[in-house]
Amino acid sequence: MSIENTQAILTSHSVTITDIKAAQQRLLGIVHHTPVITSSSVNERTQSQVFFKCENFQRTGAFKFRGAYNALTQLSTEQKKTGVITYSSGNHGQAIALGGKLLNIPTTVVMPEDAPPVKQTATRAYGAEVILYNRQTTNREELTKGLAHERQLTLIPPYDHPHVIAGQGTTALELIQEVGELDLLLVCCGGGGLISGCAIATKALLPNCRVIGVEPELADDATRSFYSKTLQTVHNPNTIADGARTPSLGKITFPLVLEYVDDMVTVSESAIIRTMLFLWERLKIVIEPTGVLAAAALLEGVITAPGAKIGVIISGGNVDLSQIGELLTTRYYSR
Ligand SMILES: *Cc1c(COP(=O)(O)O)cnc(C)c1O
Numbered sequence: 001m002s003i004e005n006t007q008a009i010l011t012s013h014s015v016t017i018t019d020i021k022a023a024q025q026r027l028l029g030i031v032h033h034t035p036v037i038t039s040s041s042v043n044e045r046t047q048s049q050v051f052f053k054c055e056n057f058q059r060t061g062a063f064k065f066r067g068a069y070n071a072l073t074q075l076s077t078e079q080k081k082t083g084v085i086t087y088s089s090g091n092h093g094q095a096i097a098l099g100g101k102l103l104n105i106p107t108t109v110v111m112p113e114d115a116p117p118v119k120q121t122a123t124r125a126y127g128a129e130v131i132l133y134n135r136q137t138t139n140r141e142e143l144t145k146g147l148a149h150e151r152q153l154t155l156i157p158p159y160d161h162p163h164v165i166a167g168q169g170t171t172a173l174e175l176i177q178e179v180g181e182l183d184l185l186l187v188c189c190g191g192g193g194l195i196s197g198c199a200i201a202t203k204a205l206l207p208n209c210r211v212i213g214v215e216p217e218l219a220d221d222a223t224r225s226f227y228s229k230t231l232q233t234v235h236n237p238n239t240i241a242d243g244a245r246t247p248s249l250g251k252i253t254f255p256l257v258l259e260y261v262d263d264m265v266t267v268s269e270s271a272i273i274r275t276m277l278f279l280w281e282r283l284k285i286v287i288e289p290t291g292v293l294a295a296a297a298l299l300e301g302v303i304t305a306p307g308a309k310i311g312v313i314i315s316g317g318n319v320d321l322s323q324i325g326e327l328l329t330t331r332y333y334s335r
Contacts, residue, residue: 015162015256017204020169020197023070027170030102031066034058034171036178039282046298047306051182053175056287056317060094060122062243063171063194063315064158068095070167071156072103080105085153087111087140090119091243091316092158097126108153110144116242118320135236159193160250169197175311176202182209183308188293188315189213189222189264191246192253198313199260209311210262214297216241216272221248223264226257240327241272243290243316265303267296273327275299279314288319289327 037052055063072084083106086096093109100107109123113132124130133143148155156164171194172185185202187195192213199211215223219237225248233248249257257264267275272289275296279287294312297303 015165015169015197015200015252017169017201019162019166020173020201020204023066023163023166024170024173026070026073027066027167030069031170032058033174036175037283037285041282042299046304046310048298048308048310050298050310050312051175051179052283052295052312052314053171054285054314055171056285056291056314058316060091060098060126061316061318062091062095062288062291063168063313064091064095065098066170067159067161067164067167067193067197068092068156069099069102070170071161071163072096072099072105074163075105075154079154082152082154083107084156085110085144085148085151086156086158087144088158090115090123091318093123093128093130094119094126094318096156097123097128101127108147108151110140110147112140116318116320116323119318122318157250159191159196159246160252161193162252165193165197165200165252165256167197168194169201171313172198172201172311173205175313176205179309179311181309182206182311184303184305185209185211185311185313186294186297186303187211187213187313188241188244188290189215189257190219190244190290192222192249192257194313194315195261196253196256200256203260211260212297212303213257213261213264214293214302215264215266216244216293217266217268219244219246220266221246222257223266225249225254226261226264229258239272239289240269241290241293243288244293265297267293267300267302271296271300271302285314286317286319286321287314288316291316
């Protein structure tokens with residue numbers, strides 16, 4: 001490959017604040033401007049000033065709708081007509097399904113058969129065709145690519161796509177536009193789409209604000225990748241944070257995380273559950289396990305920043321409430 005070709009590919013893959021601002025324009029009037037919540041008991045406990053950006057109130061219950069819609073609107077007329085396919089443990093699938101419905105684009109979502117039933121049901125309800133697979137025996141990306149080829153569908157992956165990353169970045173852009181200066185932004189990390197977009201937006205607007213990513217201990221691939229500067233993977237991690245069960249960062253998100261993120265930390269399963277209950281009680285809002293990762297790092301003292309102004313992204317709220325009893329009796333949970 002010539003140097004020019006390599007350059008062209010790098011340029012087309014890199015996401016800038018301009019792309020994130022353009023995404024915000026495309027999403028205007030379509031996505032919800034989600035609320036920013038504060039809590040004096042959280043501020044007291046952490047000795048800081050915390051601003052929760054509540055994407056559990058986003059359409060489809062998670063920030064994923066931002067990236068999905070931004071990507072869907074930029075397809076060609078021909079691509080829109082034949083339709084799109086994606087693989088997702090849930091929230092991206094729902095986001096693509098709703099986006100497809102709004103834009104009149106047929107959608108197919110490949111989902112693990114053990115994905116939370118609430119996510120499967122919602123995805124079908126938005127009009128997508130759902131194809132289930134077994135996480136132990138099937139490689140979802142190969143299955144999806146095969147189907148995409150067979151049916152001539154355009155693949156919109158959940159995180160490793162510049163338009164998806166730019167869309168997710170509007171979460172931090174919106175938060176900063178509302179609260180202004182921040183010393184620290186905490187963002188959960190699965191495949192790294194959300195944190196890449198948010199870190200790019202943050203560093204462009206608030207160059208002195210530190211951006212820290214948070215993962216479950218049981219799915220610490222991005223943290224290991226960050227420290228070793230070599231892409232690390234994890235196989236079917238058994239974390240309750242199902243949105244962070246991704247095997248690794250992506251080809252696009254990994255370099256972005258290395259470039260724009262200041263640090264990566266992990267939290268235990270019991271920390272995730274304790275934080276979920278604490279936030280349900282104190283903020284009176286329902287947040288899914290993956291959605292509390294960033295808050296858990298702060299509330300459990302993994303990160304301390306006394307006196308700081310801290311943005312915390314609450315990424316989603318799709319949790320099967322009927323399974324909560326089970327969660328509280330898991331071997332991981334202790335109060
Ligand atoms: C997808 C998802 C994540 C992880 O996002 P990435 O872009 O894959 O890092 C975190 N929280 C929720 C609720 C999600 O749906």
